[in-house]
Amino acid sequence: MQRRRFRHALYAAPALALIALFVYYPIVENIRLSLFKFSVFQPGMRYVGLENYRQALQDPVFWKALANNLGYAVTSVIFQVGAALVLAAILEGLIGWRLRGLLRTVYFIPAAVSMTVAGLLFQFLYQPDAGLINSALESLGLGRFAHDWLGDPATSIWGVVTMSQWQSFGYTTMLLTVAVQRIPRELYEAATVDGAGRVRTFFAVTVPMVREMTTLLVILTVSGAFLVFNEVMVMTGGGPSNSSQTLGTWLYAGAFTGDDMGYAAAIGTVMFALTFAAGAVQLLHSRRKAVAA
Numbered sequence: 218m219q220r221r222r223f224r225h226a227l228y229a230a231p232a233l234a235l236i237a238l239f240v241y242y243p244i245v246e247n248i249r250l251s252l253f254k255f256s257v258f259q260p261g262m263r264y265v266g267l268e269n270y271r272q273a274l275q276d277p278v279f280w281k282a283l284a285n286n287l288g289y290a291v292t293s294v295i296f297q298v299g300a301a302l303v304l305a306a307i308l309e310g311l312i313g314w315r316l317r318g319l320l321r322t323v324y325f326i327p328a329a330v331s332m333t334v335a336g337l338l339f340q341f342l343y344q345p346d347a348g349l350i351n352s353a354l355e356s357l358g359l360g361r362f363a364h365d366w367l368g369d370p371a372t373s374i375w376g377v378v379t380m381s382q383w384q385s386f387g388y389t390t391m392l393l394t395v396a397v398q399r400i401p402r403e404l405y406e407a408a409t410v411d412g413a414g415r416v417r418t419f420f421a422v423t424v425p426m427v428r429e430m431t432t433l434l435v436i437l438t439v440s441g442a443f444l445v446f447n448e449v450m451v452m453t454g455g456g457p458s459n460s461s462q463t464l465g466t467w468l469y470a471g472a473f474t475g476d477d478m479g480y481a482a483a484i485g486t487v488m489f490a491l492t493f494a495a496g497a498v499q500l501l502h503s504r505r506k507a508v509a510a
Contacts, residue, residue, distance in 0.1 A: 251482035251485070270487075281462060282467045286491075289374075289443075292378050293441070293442050298431055324387035327383055327384045339380040351364070370458050373457060373460050374461040376452065377461060392434065396427040396431075432499060440496060443492050444488065449462070
């Protein structure tokens with residue numbers, strides 16, 4: 218038994234070494250760097266303790282970026298998990314198998330589009346003069362709703378969020394469709410015999426049986442929401458007036474525009490802490506519900 222455990226440890230050692238080198242060491246090093254002030258153009262590092270974190274707490278753009286990430290996370294959970302689960306259940310329960318295959322393909326196509334391409338596509342759609350959205354509103358007699366969607370600080374971040382939901386919705390729907398397919402048909406038949414309608418069956422059978430997949434998707438969705446970068450950089454660059462900044466883009470601006478590497482490292486540490494806490498809370502909550510069940 219001891220030889221077998223030792224052999225298993227040897228097999229796992231290379232993977233553990235790579236994880237430690239490329240995951241855990243960068244995390245620890247970033248936390249260490251967040252305690253210093255330094256520049257890439259000047260030698261030397263000055264220890265400042267928690268000054269970079271105090272700077273973040275006093276930075277209004279940091280709080281704006283954090284609020285944008287939180288809004289991004291809430292919207293993503295609602296659409297990419299909640300609405301996607303409803304659609305997955307509809308695809309599996311109400312639609313014929315021929316139409317079901319076609320709709321799966323249609324919903325999944327946006328996920329195959331590059332993020333950069335999708336961002337540029339929606340940037341064109343949002344154009345105030347030649348964009349298809351404002352043109353469609355004008356043709357429908359709703360020209361009063363035409364808007365500079367990415368140029369208005371009140372709507373710029375939501376234009377980016379909309380694009381992101383459009384691209385990711387089909388992917389999460391397909392994952393949840395696979396989870397719904399694995400539910401034993403006997404459970405649905407039993408619910409029907411008991412007189413449960415479709416809505417009650419959805420909440421009593423489908424939702425509990427896909428808990429593992431929804432937990433995984435919530436963790437991935439929330440983590441991804443706090444790591445948003447490409448979408449914002451392609452579509453708005455964080456503007457106008459920093460209204461669409463996220464923690465990722467503000468980190469980039471602090472490091473490569475402001476040359477404040479210590480402050481950027483502090484923002485990175487905050488991002489890690491938020492994503493780690495969100496994942497840990499969700500895992501603990503899911504485990505407690507599983508034990509209670």
